[in-house]
Amino acid sequence: MKLFIKRSLPLALLLASSCIVNGAPAPEAKADYLANKKANIENRGKVYNPQQWSDHFDLMDTNRDGILTAQEKADFDRARKTRTAAKTPAPKKAPAPAKQSAPKPEPKPITVAGSKAPFTGNPATTVWYHQPANDFDQTLVLGNGRIGAMVYGDTNEETIVLNESSVWSGSRADNDIVGGYKYLPEIRKLLVEERYREAGQLTKKHFSSREKPVMGKGVGTFGRYQTLGKLHLKFDDTAGAVTDYRRMLDLESGLGRVSYQRGKSSYTREHFVSAPDEVFVSRITGPVSFTVSMDRPERFETTAVNDRELLMTGRLNDGKGNDALQYVGRLRVVGGSVKAEGNTLLVAAEDEVMLLFAAATDYRGMAGRQLSDPLAVTIADLDQAEQKTFAQLRAAQKADHEKWFNRVTLSLPETDNSRLATDQRLAAYRGGAADPALSALFANFGRYLLIGSSRPGGLPSNLQGIWAEELHTQWNGDWHFNINVQMNYWPALNCNMVELHEPMVSLIESLVEPGEKTAKAYYNAPGWIAHRATNPWGYTSAGMMDLGSAAWLCEHLWEQYAFSSDQAFLRRAYPVMKGSAEFFLHQLWEEPENNWLVTGPSKSSETAGKGPNGDRSSPCYAPTMDMQALRQLFANTLRMAEILGVDAAFQNELKAARARLAPNQIGPDGRIQEWIKPYEDTEPTHRHISPLYGLYPYYEITPESTPELAEASRKFLEKRGVGQSTGWSNAWKINCWARLGDGQHAWEFVHQMLLDNTYDNLFSQFRPPANAKSKKLFQIEANFGLTAGVAEMLMQSHPESGEIGAEPIIRLLPALPKEWPDGKVTGLLARGGFEVDIEWADGEIVEATIHSQHGHPCKVRYGEKTKVLKLNKGESQMLSIDEL
Numbered sequence: 001m002k003l004f005i006k007r008s009l010p011l012a013l014l015l016a017s018s019c020i021v022n023g024a025p026a027p028e029a030k031a032d033y034l035a036n037k038k039a040n041i042e043n044r045g046k047v048y049n050p051q052q053w054s055d056h057f058d059l060m061d062t063n064r065d066g067i068l069t070a071q072e073k074a075d076f077d078r079a080r081k082t083r084t085a086a087k088t089p090a091p092k093k094a095p096a097p098a099k100q101s102a103p104k105p106e107p108k109p110i111t112v113a114g115s116k117a118p119f120t121g122n123p124a125t126t127v128w129y130h131q132p133a134n135d136f137d138q139t140l141v142l143g144n145g146r147i148g149a150m151v152y153g154d155t156n157e158e159t160i161v162l163n164e165s166s167v168w169s170g171s172r173a174d175n176d177i178v179g180g181y182k183y184l185p186e187i188r189k190l191l192v193e194e195r196y197r198e199a200g201q202l203t204k205k206h207f208s209s210r211e212k213p214v215m216g217k218g219v220g221t222f223g224r225y226q227t228l229g230k231l232h233l234k235f236d237d238t239a240g241a242v243t244d245y246r247r248m249l250d251l252e253s254g255l256g257r258v259s260y261q262r263g264k265s266s267y268t269r270e271h272f273v274s275a276p277d278e279v280f281v282s283r284i285t286g287p288v289s290f291t292v293s294m295d296r297p298e299r300f301e302t303t304a305v306n307d308r309e310l311l312m313t314g315r316l317n318d319g320k321g322n323d324a325l326q327y328v329g330r331l332r333v334v335g336g337s338v339k340a341e342g343n344t345l346l347v348a349a350e351d352e353v354m355l356l357f358a359a360a361t362d363y364r365g366m367a368g369r370q371l372s373d374p375l376a377v378t379i380a381d382l383d384q385a386e387q388k389t390f391a392q393l394r395a396a397q398k399a400d401h402e403k404w405f406n407r408v409t410l411s412l413p414e415t416d417n418s419r420l421a422t423d424q425r426l427a428a429y430r431g432g433a434a435d436p437a438l439s440a441l442f443a444n445f446g447r448y449l450l451i452g453s454s455r456p457g458g459l460p461s462n463l464q465g466i467w468a469e470e471l472h473t474q475w476n477g478d479w480h481f482n483i484n485v486q487m488n489y490w491p492a493l494n495c496n497m498v499e500l501h502e503p504m505v506s507l508i509e510s511l512v513e514p515g516e517k518t519a520k521a522y523y524n525a526p527g528w529i530a531h532r533a534t535n536p537w538g539y540t541s542a543g544m545m546d547l548g549s550a551a552w553l554c555e556h557l558w559e560q561y562a563f564s565s566d567q568a569f570l571r572r573a574y575p576v577m578k579g580s581a582e583f584f585l586h587q588l589w590e591e592p593e594n595n596w597l598v599t600g601p602s603k604s605s606e607t608a609g610k611g612p613n614g615d616r617s618s619p620c621y622a623p624t625m626d627m628q629a630l631r632q633l634f635a636n637t638l639r640m641a642e643i644l645g646v647d648a649a650f651q652n653e654l655k656a657a658r659a660r661l662a663p664n665q666i667g668p669d670g671r672i673q674e675w676i677k678p679y680e681d682t683e684p685t686h687r688h689i690s691p692l693y694g695l696y697p698y699y700e701i702t703p704e705s706t707p708e709l710a711e712a713s714r715k716f717l718e719k720r721g722v723g724q725s726t727g728w729s730n731a732w733k734i735n736c737w738a739r740l741g742d743g744q745h746a747w748e749f750v751h752q753m754l755l756d757n758t759y760d761n762l763f764s765q766f767r768p769p770a771n772a773k774s775k776k777l778f779q780i781e782a783n784f785g786l787t788a789g790v791a792e793m794l795m796q797s798h799p800e801s802g803e804i805g806a807e808p809i810i811r812l813l814p815a816l817p818k819e820w821p822d823g824k825v826t827g828l829l830a831r832g833g834f835e836v837d838i839e840w841a842d843g844e845i846v847e848a849t850i851h852s853q854h855g856h857p858c859k860v861r862y863g864e865k866t867k868v869l870k871l872n873k874g875e876s877q878m879l880s881i882d883e884l
């Protein structure tokens with residue numbers, strides 16, 4: 001620990017001196033930063049006039065720490081004016097008026113006293129508060145994979161944010177530009193000559209997209225994941241103080257609960273989203289009388305269909321100005337006395353009333369319900385749910401949720417701090433209080449979120465899972481695959497939720513058809529390719545040139561097989577893998593210096609090295625990550641073909657090409673090299689750690705089989721530092737340090753995420769906002785990456801090397817930090833189909849149990865010792881420390 005702090009000190013100083021970590025960056029530092037960014041962009045051959053500069057302002061800053069506050073923007077504008085005497089930017093167009101306008105939220109006075117009853121729940125699976133949420137990032141998060149609900153829990157006016165996973169604007173569009181392949185020889189020549197700037201200009205011209213994803217304001221055909229809307233319950237009885245307030249989310253059973261006392265009356269609201277019954281359910285108990293309404297910021301109409309049902313519906317923009325996707329949110333009141341008044345319902349009940357909410361869209365595409373009449377389906381959903389009592393609905397939802405959640409349990413030591421309300425617990429932790437169980441809660445929350453945002457047959461979990469209260473989700477709430485969507489699915493396998501990985505598989509499969517057109521158009525190549533990001537409309541066009549990302553996606557297909565041994569899945573996945581491998585085989589070219597096979601133009605995600613004449617090496621050729629991803633793709637495709645007994649000649653082709661791919665290299669500074677040449681970094685603490693793809697999630701770099709490369713990876717991680725606090729970057733680093741067998745460093749990043757990347761409701765934060773009130777940048781993948789990372793610290797099962805056919809090894813407690821001396825984990829899943837339970841005390845295993853699902857050969861490693869177990873299908877073996 002000490003050692004690490006010492007090593008990273010220069011980095012910490014560097015970050016502190018440029019005022020970019022933790023807290024508000026000074027406007028001057030920000031202005032400098034943006035000026036540098038502008039210079040970098042101009043170095044790439046782009047010229048900005050002041051108007052464009054201003055238009056791009058938000059977007060450029062987005063890469064750093066989210067949209068600026070009005071104050072920061074004003075400060076910056078002032079700073080820029082004095083520096084460059086630039087003109088004042090023209091005012092932006094006002095957004096189109098909404099059909100009905102959503103009421104503006106009023107600041108809420110705090111009139112609530114929390115319950116003094118001691119907390120008796122499980123601190124590793126309960127999120128709770130003494131007060132209602134003031135903001136989205138303090139809400140109770142609920143979901144059934146498709147419908148999301150976020151509960152504020154106010155006692156006067158309850159607000160519940162509603163989501164449905166297919167609420168996407170945009171539409172299908174042909175964005176490919178044909179003919180880039182004619183310029184590939186010239187671009188590649190320029191790359192080899194290290195004339196990156198010119199290579200970049202040509203690439204940009206011929207490998208662009210007709211219409212790129214629109215970031216920030218405005219809509220394009222790429223579209224954007226949007227909020228469905230909000231449900232408001234305005235209570236009539238607001239007189240009198242509220243006491244005994246508690247708001248709680250039980251991760252184990254997926255129940256949100258708000259309870260309080262007002263005067264002599266007790267009130268309880270229980271909420272859950274049911275997958276078996278396709279509805280969001282709320283039971284409101286107490287002598288209540290309230291008004292129900294629903295709205296969203298634009299494009300909606302809410303009507304009272306009858307005396308107990310509210311309907312909110314509308315159509316989203318297709319990106320070309322037409323009304324397109326239809327969404328429906330329908331709420332029905334069951335029990336109590338209800339009557340419609342305008343576009344609201346007035347509800348009164350002596351003891352309890354139930355609200356059922358159904359949602360649907362007419363999205364028909366890669367996954368989802370494929371409906372043509374969401375109006376009718378929401379009626380059918382409600383009719384069906386209404387047949388059941390609250391207790392029956394809850395029993396079905398609970399059983400369904402627990403089926404996933406209880407597959408794994410994790411407990412770490414509790415302290416007094418563990419019994420505090422979640423927001424206070426986080427604050428005290430940040431103040432230095434120890435609380436290992438808080439890490440367990442955070443890790444369990446990631447599993448909870450995957451269950452809530454990804455179910456078989458549904459759309460995959462996006463950049464915000466399914467939870468958004470805004471229309472303008474950051475990065476369109478899409479599926480980015482230069483790290484993000486993959487990270488969403490990291491815990492699906494090692495945390496034993498293989499079935500929940502299915503939407504990721506559908507996403508990859510959905511890229512094949514459009515990706516084949518894209519491969520043909522730009523590269524004149526067989527197979528399929530997609531570039532960096534996609535939407536539900538099949539976007540695969542060029543523009544963002546991280547080529548290796550597509551090969552990385554395919555890794556998920558192999559891994560699903562590796563964990564499940566599902567032969568039917570193998571047959572389904574193989575053609576997709578083969579199509580990707582065919583594309584890359586066709587695209588590989590021989591660089592003249594070493595005759596290695598390489599990719600290019602491509603990128604090492606979102607960063608660049610300093611080329612010899614000052615050019616930034618982006619695009620580049622043979623970025624280390626691409627080469628690693630291709631070794632993975634070729635090995636796994638080949639392995640699949642071998643198991644299936646098909647395509648012998650193709651197998652040979654893959655083997656031969658794999659052997660000639662540019663190898664991993666160690667630079668003069670001892671770090672793994674990011675580019676084919678040992679360039680200096682332009683951004684030494686950049687959030688992406690692309691050349692460590694080979695360490696995690698792939699495993700061609702391991703301390704056992706490639707100690708020098710493992711050491712070079714360690715050096716790379718050290719230089720990237722601990723102060724760089726993009727959520728997903730920290731989460732990736734947990735996994736990398738775990739693979740290096742370094743529990744202390746892995747823990748450092750778990751800790752860092754709790755300090756810097758966690759909102760009060762445990763949603764992960766892309767970056768600590770400079771101004772917590774106005775800058776929200778929730779991105780979910782770090783939640784998932786952390787969960788996978790904690791599991792990876794406790795158990796790993798990757799093969800010892802990237803050799804084709806290398807067999808998995810189960811490693812027990814490979815990266816245990818001293819902060820978690822005692823603990824217990826059950827149900828982690830290992831490759832080959834083994835469920836693993838481990839209990840440890842004083843940093844040492846007490847006992848471990850291995851349960852074999854398929855009777856495959858089993859190797860278990862603890863410390864230096866490796867043991868071979870013979871387990872039949874369905875058999876378990878318990879091992880004590882003496883047997884390991």
Ligand code: FUC
Nearest residue numbers: 463475480482484606687
């Ligand atoms: C990648 C990252 C960004 C952001 C975006 C959604 O491109 O580099 O930081 O997370 O995805």
